Amino acid sequence: MTLSTESALVAITGASTGIGAATAREMAARGFHVLAGVRRQxxxxxxxGPNVEPLELDITNPEHIRALATRVREDSLGRPIRAVVNNAAVQANVPIEAFSIERWRDMFEVNLFGHVAVTQALLPLLIESGGRVINISSVGGKIAMATYGPYAATKFALEAVSDSLRREVARHGVQVVVIEPGAVRTEMLGRAVAGAKDSLSAMTAEQRRRYGALVHAVNAQAEASTKSGLPAEAAAAVIVKAVTVRKPRTRYTVGREAALLSMTRLLPDRLLDCMFAAALRPHLRKGFQFSSASTADR
Known part of the structure; x- marks a missing residue:
């Protein structure tokens, strides 16, 4: 059973492309008035478009977040907010040693602190309307593969925030739902692959010797998964369900890969290490090995 969409607002961050844009269009088609957060004009x-109202929204900018809350409050009587979809994110596949602490901080600002700030700003209105918080995590919020450490760290943290928030606001009528997509064909994943290649050139020679083969293999694996991944519309359909069903689950995976990877958490760590290493071997360039003798520019 689904809830009525008549005269209801949905705010979506990171709605310029990919999952955010697909969700905005699908929500609008269902009759919601969508406040679509974008970065550029x-x-x-x-x-x-019809029922889609774009708003300039950098979730690391407090003024933009205040403006979003003001916009929602203006409509709160005649058009209450049904949900906020915390979707904005950045990704980089870089070894932990080679990812500068400044970039670590920047990634947490977008992938975690920005979502917390948006949620804090809208939560009083969501409590008034009995709305929902939909946090877009990732299979990386459950499994941290090699070079995914910074991104996975932000998603693990978002999962923890979601669990705590769900237990805090349930008595106030607000439901918190986590969406965990696997491989989805989006621009963000493509930017992550390109960024990883740029990061290789920024590494020291010693770091390239240590991690060059690994980064190339992860990039090749990511590019292959992107080609075979689900369209953004598949993730949007799951998000719409989380917003509209009367009793949503606390978590939804998107795609068979995400469901299977989530189940691997039940396996021993050493076995998982071997499985992930084996999955990368077909993507190694000729002449590369996972050893300290590997270099990125052979």
């Missing part, structure tokens, strides 16, 4: 014009 060109993105605003691309997403604008």
């Amino acid at each position: 060109s993105d605003a014009e691309a997403i604008r």
Whole structure:
């Protein structure tokens, strides 16, 4: 059973492309009035349409978040907010040693602290309306594979925040749902692959010797999974379900891969290490080995 969408707001962060844009369009098609957070004016014009109202929204900018809360509050009597979809994210596949502490902080600002700030700003209104918080995590919020450490760390943290928030606000009528996509064909994954290649050139020679083969293999694996991944619309359909069903689950996976990887957490760590290493071997370039003798520029 689903809830009525008549005269209801949904706020979506990171709605310029990919899952966010697909969700905005699907929500609008269902009759919601969507406040679609975008970073650039060109993105605003691309997403604008019936029931889709683009808003400039950098979730690391307190003024933008206050403006979003003000916009929602203006409509709170005639058009209450049904949900906030915390979707904005950045990704980089870089070994922990080679990922500068400044980039670590930047990633947490977007993938965690920005979502907390948006949620804090809208939570009083969500409590008034009995709305929902939908946090877009990842299979990386359950499993941290090699070079995914920084991204996975932010998603593990988002999962923890979601669990705690769910237990805090349930008595106030607000439901908190986590969405865990696997491989989805989005621009973000493509940017992560490109960023990893750039990061190789920024590494020291010693770091390239240590991690060059690994980074190339992970990039090749990510590119292959992108080609075979689900369309963004598949993730959007799951998000819409989480917003509209009367009794949503606390977590939804998107795609068979995500469901299977989530189940691997029950296996011993050493076995998982071997499984993930074996999965990377077909993607190694000729001449590379996972050893200290490997270099990135052979």
